[in-house]
Amino acid sequence: MAKQELELLRELMKKKGVDICLIPTADSHESEYPGAHFAARRYLSGFTGSAGTLAISADWAGLWTDARYFLQAEAQLKGSGITLYRMGEEGVPALEEEISARLPHGGTLAYDGTVVNRRLGIGMRRSAEQKSGRILLEDLPGEIWADRPPLSSEPVFELDIRYAGQTRTDKIRRIREQMEAAGAEAHILTTLDDIAWLLNLRGSDVPCNPVFMSYCVLTLSSVYLFIQETAVSPELRAKLERDGVELREYDTFYKAIPAVCGGRTVMLDSRKVNEQVYGALKPEQSIVDCPNPSELLKAVKNKTEADNLREAHRKDGIAVTKFLYWLKKQIGREEITELSAAEYLESCRREQDHYLEPSFTTIAAYGPNAAVVHYSATKESCAVLRPEGFFLVDSGGQYLEGTTDITRTVVLGNITEEQKKHFTAVLKGMLALGGARFLQGCRGINLDYLAREPLWAMGLDYKHGTGHGVGYLLNVHEAPNGFRWKMVPERVDSAVLKPGMVTSDEPGVYLAGKYGIRTENLLLCTEAEKTEYGQFLEFEFLTMVPIDLDGIDREEMRPEDIDRLNRYHRQVYETLSPYFKGEELAWLREATRQLV
Known part of the structure; x- marks a missing residue:
């Protein structure tokens, strides 16, 4: 059954002689997270993911989104009459192709010209021209949206x-x-x-x-x-x-x-x-x-920004580590839900000086929910955590000293041997990429294999990039640097890596209906030695938070994996221990103990 809002839009389209209306997830500035004033796609479809394009005709509606949101979109579009188009999947037509096929000869395609970028607009104009049609630049959803939120105007x-x-x-x-x-x-x-x-x-x-x-x-x-x-x-x-x-x-x-x-x-x-x-x-x-x-x-942070980012990650490390201590101690003793866990983590961050807000909506996902890459818990759907299995938390903060982004998968109790093997493979990939040394001139596409190799060896993969650029007290997803195994032109994340760039390192495993695992640190690109072969670069881990040793299959760890993990945990302990005492300090010491 179609949503009431879709029917109102279709009535307006009929009055204006419009055959297809296009509604992207965008504001007038190509922001990744448009404000409420620009949430027309969400208003019309009910889909809450941060990426997707909706197209509507008199007797059809389709929504295009990427692999991060396939499971979420499938659930949220159920009963709406909107067809889900899984971008990048075999046999799934591209947006431009489908609109070309559905637009009648001489038909009219409408969209708000202030929220469609020029390159997408060129594609839409091409679709209309193929049918001798026309483009109408009007904000049709805005005309039926009676209680549309006003444009934000907060102090600068x-x-x-x-x-x-x-x-x-x-x-x-x-x-x-x-x-x-x-x-x-x-x-x-x-x-x-x-x-x-x-x-x-x-x-x-x-x-x-x-x-x-x-x-x-x-x-x-x-x-x-x-x-x-x-x-x-x-x-x-x-x-x-x-x-x-x-x-x-x-x-x-x-x-x-x-x-x-x-x-x-x-x-x-x-x-x-x-x-x-x-x-x-x-x-x-x-x-x-x-x-x-x-x-x-x-994208290339200056020395002041780099120094401040280390400070931001120290503060964030304190907050997230306090959260992990609480979670490990309280699981099974009190009722903890995905939402209450996320709220506790936020309270830990608010205790830090110069903390402003989250850098994105926290992903707190227990059990099968963690297999949904960009899962978002709601009061109606959030799970109660039990002392067993995995709990995945992907979160970040905005501080005056910079932007953070971290994912930890926490072992809450008994886990299977399969879960340990997968957890260990993800960890090995994250550490291998973080430990890379490479010649200046490399791009993320040259290094991505380091993170995926342990998973590919097991016949596994994850359908998202391994890493994205991160801004300085700006967007948590920032072009032009990133890690990806194949070129995805619309992502614009294949720039040559330069000293000062900050990139996330976040491989994962997602088994639908079972569990999800992701381990993420942020990396600062720095100069290493210069030889007759050229300038070498390497990465510095900015993120300073323990990795759950309870999830590791020791037999799957090679000597170099153990050395990388031990060196990282030594640095975590040295950075954070001055800010802990008593039981928390004892727990931190145990959480960062050396693996032998």
């Missing part, structure tokens, strides 16, 4: 130089140097993390990402920041203006584009700039289409 704050490590004027100068090298005279920025990094500002308009609703245009002589007036204090406004940043109202951005960009060669990234921006540019405008220069610049 300045990130002090002791955290940023570089002034905004220096960052602006570096961007302009790249603009000039590319022959560009204006640069349009619509991605919130790039704008926040460039101007050393942070906010809270997007859940878990400390960014603010804004657009930015740089020319070789001016900087225009389009932002909601209520979000900026008079003091901060004065500081920005002293640094040459002219503030304009957020909702005037599209109208201002012709004036501030007219006659200039414009640099932009069509993967991120939306269709409405292109509509505001003149047809004859000269465009340099390339990744935003800030994407790579902010």
